[in-house]
Amino acid sequence: MEKDVEIGIFGGTGIYDSGLLENPKEVQIDTPYGNPSDTITIGFFRGRKIAFLPRHGKKHTIPPHMINFRANIWAFKELGVKRIIAPSAVGSLKEELEPSHFALPTQFLDLTKSRNGSFSEEGRVIHISVAEPFCPELQSSILHVTESQGLKVHKNCTYVCIEGPRFSTKAESKFYRSTGADIIGMTLVPECQLAREAQMCYASISTVTDYDVWAEKPVTAKEVLNTLSKNVERTKRLLTELIEKIPETRNCNCAKALDEAEF
Template sequence: MDKDVEIGIFGGTGIYDSGLLENPQEINMDTPYGKPSDSITVGIFNGRKIAFLPRHGKKHTIPPHMINYRANIWAFKELGVSRIIAPSAVGSLKEEIEPGHFALPTQFLDFTKSRIGSFSEEGRVIHISVADPFCPEIQDAIKKVVKDQGDNIHENCTYVCIEGPRFSTKAESKFYRSTDSDIIGMTLVPECQLAREAQICYSSISTVTDYDVWAEKPVTAKEVLETLGKNVERTKKILVDLIEMIPKTRGCSCAKALDEAEF
């Protein structure tokens, strides 16, 4: 099995068939935490070995609350992945963050209920820091690529993660807005904190698909998919340039996340 994969990409809706990789190979894996969401596609892009895993499965059959986040992160770790790029779809909690724009989450609020958020189990207690849960090096690269391509990106966003798969009630949406959060989604937690625990750099490029229901217009899956469809090619273009932009040597602290974290 490959152990020299450098970059992992968690595809969301519309991204899993991005066709970024040359000489792709499908790898079926198992982990101590069960099977990942689907087979992992490994290939070469501009001399760098990349792994691609659709977090909802290739046929989009796994809802966000049932994704095996631990297995997905563990599988990437087993392949040698040290950087994860995680495209995602989000709703907007602010007027100025418009559908069709991109957003860069730097903080999160976790309102999930049933997800296992750690590899820490009986006999091994880990208290990692997620004060800054997203890798600053990858974030800097994302900002540069998106701006160079002339797209709108909202930086320093706080991401509200809800359990899903349902959308928010109006009362919930207005509450999330009252926290001064910027965007809302269903997948980045516990994905990002598990990556940190695995000492893997992780960052997301989020596509804004709609205004959340605070805007008095009910959110529909059809609306989300239509906006996503329009943005797929833009996201692919960002990923192509981003892979080239990410430094080959890590200068962040993500690789040292377990230092002084274990009891």
């Protein structure tokens, strides 16, 4: 089992089959929580060892409410991953967050219903702090790259995570807007909090694909996919530079998340 992978990437950005990774190979990892979403592609990019895992599977066959988040995070941990970059698609809850813009979540509202959101089990109680759910060092690197590339990015966003796989009703969407939240999606939770329990750095890069149904225009999967496909090259370019910019030494507190979290 390899234990020297440095950076893990979740998502479906295309980096795993774009030719960017040198000497790529696929590995299957068994976990105490079942199978991860798919095999994991491991390779080198400019000297840094990367692991890529599409959270919905390579053929996008796993709906958000059935993703085995615990297995995915555990598998990255087994490989030695210290930092996770998590691209995702989101809807916009505000006029100024336009489709094709990027958003950087710094807070979340958890409205999921049936997901296993902790490694805490009988005999081990974990109370992690998620007052600041994301790694500030990773977020700083992301902002540096988006600014250098001239990308439109909205920072300090609050992400509403819903269960899915259905989209919101108009009443729900208007309620989410009333909370002051900025974006809405289906995959951030419990992915980010499990990463915190595993003492791994985690940051999300969200691509805005649509205005949620509050805008009186029903959201369709086709619309989401069309916007994502137009943004693929920009996302890949962002990731390419980001991997280089991430400091090799961690100077955040993510690796100490359990120091005061267990009884």
